[in-house]
Amino acid sequence: MTINNEFKSLREIFNEALELRNLDVKRLSEMTDIPVHYLSALSSGDPRKLPASPYVRGYLAKIADVLKVDRDSLLEAYKQEILLWPVKSSGPEDKLPLNRFALKNKRRAAIIGVSAAGVLVVLIFLAFQFSGFLGNPKIEIINPAENNIVVNNQIIKLAGIINSQDKLTINNEEVLAKTDGRFEKDFLLQSGPNAVEFKVKRFLGKEIVITKIITYQPETITE
Incomplete structure (x- = not known):
């Protein structure tokens, strides 16, 4: 019809x-x-x-x-x-205004762009956060810097740097690091060779173990 x-x-x-x-x-x-x-x-x-x-x-x-x-x-x-009937005029040029649907599409595209950027920022943030729980831990042993050393003092100050979110144990005793990852511990040596085991574990990741041999040799007092 x-x-x-x-x-x-x-x-x-x-x-x-x-x-x-x-x-x-x-x-x-x-x-x-x-x-x-x-x-x-x-x-x-x-x-x-x-x-x-x-x-x-x-x-x-x-x-x-x-x-x-x-x-x-x-x-x-x-x-x-x-x-x-007298009708309204939009101006001397009487041009058709911008298409409202095109403006809506532009606004929608802008919103999608902002949302995508926000999601990307969140993903990057989460990636940095999870990097503290996953992956391989690291440790830098400052003292003793070398292995198989001989010392004359019975107490040695162990020191180093780890990721502050990782867990550190020295000979199975937990040692807390500072917020910057630095740690120190006074360690009592026995006469002769001492095996000092540094174990660092990430929460959901792997662990590493470094062993240092420190030989305590008391000074000999001669008359």
């Missing part, structure tokens, strides 16, 4: 097309994103309640596409209406 638009007003063409498609202005507004009050103005035949002409021409083009009516017929009927 087609609509004969010859000698019909804009209101008649619009309302007949709505009825033919079994639609109302509210449903058409949802389909076209045109405000309901503008569609109601078309339905009531009062162009004075419509926006500036460039907007109306854009709206009529969308309405024609959705209602499957001849676009030229709608535009011609509108031209006849504005000869009878």
